[in-house]
Amino acid sequence: MKRGPVLKAIAGAVAAVSVLTACGANDPSPSGGSVKPGGTLYLLSDAPSQQYDPAKSSNLVVTSLSFVHRRLTSWKVAPGQDTTIVPDLATDTGRPSDDGKTWTFTLKDNLKYSDGTPIKAEDVKWGLERSFAAPFSGGLSYHKDLLSPGLAYKGPFDGGKELDTIQTPDEKTIVFKLSRPYGDWNWIASTPAFAPVPKGKGAEPNYGDRPITSGPYQVEKYERGKEARLVRNPHWDRRTDDTRAANPDAIVTQLGQDTSVISKRLIDDSGNDQAAFGISFASPAQLAQIQANPSAKSRLVTSESGALAYLSLNTQRGKLTDPQVRKAFQYAVNKAAYQVASAGNAQLAGDIATTLITPGIAGREQFDLYPTKPEGDPEKAKQLLAEAGLPNGLDGLVLATKNENSFPEKAAAIQAALARAGIKVTIKALDEDTYTSEVDTKGLSDFDLTLTSWQPDIPSANANIQPLFQSTEIGNGGYNESRYNNPEADRLITEAQATIDPAAAAKKWVELDKKILGDSAVVPLIYTRNSFLHGSKFGNVVIGRFPAYADHRQFGLVQ
Known part of the structure; x- marks a missing residue:
């Protein structure tokens, strides 16, 4: 499931900004009191629609x-x-x-x-x-x-x-x-x-x-671009459902809201907005306003970790077909600069990534095949390029990314870092539809690099690895943007998927994590943090290790 440029996969579910505040990872009721059944919750979304057809939905649990x-x-x-x-x-x-x-x-x-x-x-x-x-x-x-x-x-x-x-x-x-x-x-x-x-x-x-x-609710009203109103399903039996608190009597999602308006409404915290949760808000300027407002800052809830942001290297194009050349990128990239471009500083953006399997996945192993400083090592990168027959570096590479969610700015940080190592890159920022068509549908045939991010759809390393690196996922809407085509990796993916015992399967996925990074198909950048702002009467905003999104099932009003 794509995030950042991949938020389309859960349109209307969650879009978040990376921030870390004193509020911590979970704060069920910052205003005191406890969450009790009853009342109406409001979800504020910049998406024009909410998908309630399960066949068409990519919503996380x-x-x-x-x-x-x-x-x-x-x-x-x-x-x-x-x-x-x-x-x-x-x-x-x-x-x-x-x-x-x-x-x-x-x-x-x-x-x-x-x-x-x-x-x-x-x-x-x-x-x-x-x-x-x-x-x-x-x-x-x-x-x-x-x-x-x-x-x-x-x-x-x-x-x-x-x-x-x-x-x-x-x-x-x-x-x-x-x-x-x-x-x-x-x-x-x-x-x-x-x-x-x-x-x-x-x-x-x-x-x-x-x-x-x-589920515990039914759709009473749905009007695209305006509102979806849910009311209780009288036939839902709480005794059969251990995962949904079903606290509110009604849930209203206000659609098509401007992100700056959402942020201002929640900062102001008046009227029904006291019972509201921001599904999406965007700009660093708005986040600065939140940080400067003690009340709003106390209502910002942050995840421990999140989606993997990464740079894909087209393993089937030009000089990038050589693994030695690709390994130079592991040292050329300045991950610290990427953090700053993402959210102002390292703490706000998320921890530096060195693995493909994201935190919160059972059996994950932390390792680093390319140990270096957060700022990278351009001299090491130049050395690897020279050993690969490129003493003058690389020129004429094209980096594709989305033109939203500050990805152009993050791409510029990548571009500047690569230039230090003698790798000259032109950025091509695309709208979402064009990116999908040119990169995912055509299989990256016209680009050398892409900058994107990924949040697994299920808490299994399978969902970290298979969609991004199995050869069947190249083109035709697949997400193998590195065009990584390794028969041995394909065999190991199938073998890991066939393993029933979770512990044994986890070891196989870690082996794949190391193998793919050993081939330098992508450069892991950071594990992005997600933060959510809510009103003073909105409670039970809880985020686990996975996924890095608030558990809507537990929401309720503080009475």
Whole structure:
């Protein structure tokens, strides 16, 4: 899931700015008092829309989709702890068999939709089948090739075809027959497409405007660019749901808000804005205002870590096909300057990164294959280039990045650092659609470098490594922007994915982390921190080690 330039993947869920304040990582009720059930919460978003169709959504478990839709599994998130998998609609987190090619789940008793009808196993199957239909694309798709190799299945609406790899022998049992062993299937079952949709429903493209819901809330009103209003689902049973506090009586998301207006409203902290949470705010100038206001500063909640910001090196283009040349970039980059360009200083931006697997992922190993100063070592970079036959450095490289979220400024910091080592780069800042088309769809064919960031979709190293470095992810909308094509790495990825034991799998992912960095496909920069501003009556803003986003499921009003 892309972040920074990758925020499109959770549009309307979370967009944050890196800041570290005295408030700390979690501050449930800075104004004193405790969170109690009742009242109306307000979420302020600069996004024009909120996606409530699970097939089209890329929302993380902890963000807004979980208000209205449950999934087979969920996450337990807590400060200072690794995130773990827990049941949601299912009685457990899945039972693997056939060496991990078959997974079986059983639904809990007394599960009902917002219209009062029972939730059945066939509805989970139907919801997944919908996700294969072209009109309902755009959501997370980890499940698709595992259930339909080559994506031969095209959905249930053309001739009413069923997906035979999903079996529902009775109303409570659902069995997945995967194309290959896959140890993370229970994590994949927490992604949006595993939310049930009543069989036969949801054929209309705007189903997400008024879906039939399984979570504690239902959509009362949705108006693109203006407002989404959620009210309680009277048929949701708290006894079947251990992950959602469902504190407020209503949740109103105000859409299409200007980021400067959001920031000012929350700083001023008056009226309904006392019960509001800023899903997005942007500029360093606004952050300076927050830091200068003691009340606002006390209401800024910050993550321990976050997405990996990194520089991709096109391993299939020009001199960058030589690993020795690519290794020079590990020393040429000034990560300290990148921190300053990101948020003013190192503490605000996030810690310097040296691994691909991000903090908060169980089994992660901290290492540094290219130890150097935060400012880099341009002389070492020049030495490596000379040893690779480039005593005069490199010229004519093109660096692509987004023209938003201060990425042009961060790209300029990269450009200046590389120049010290004799590497001359031209920056090409692109709007989001052009970036997606030119970089991800075409596979970086016209660029030497890209600057971007990545937050995994699930708390597994699988989601750190596979989407960015498997050869199948080059072009066609994939995120392998380094065009890294290594048959041995592909084999190790498949082997790690097939490993059922989490500890054994973690060791294999660490091996891949070291292998890919040994090939210098990318330069890790920082693990970006995320911060969120909220009103004085808004409580339970909690951020765990993963993900670096507030857990919406726990929100409530301080009474």
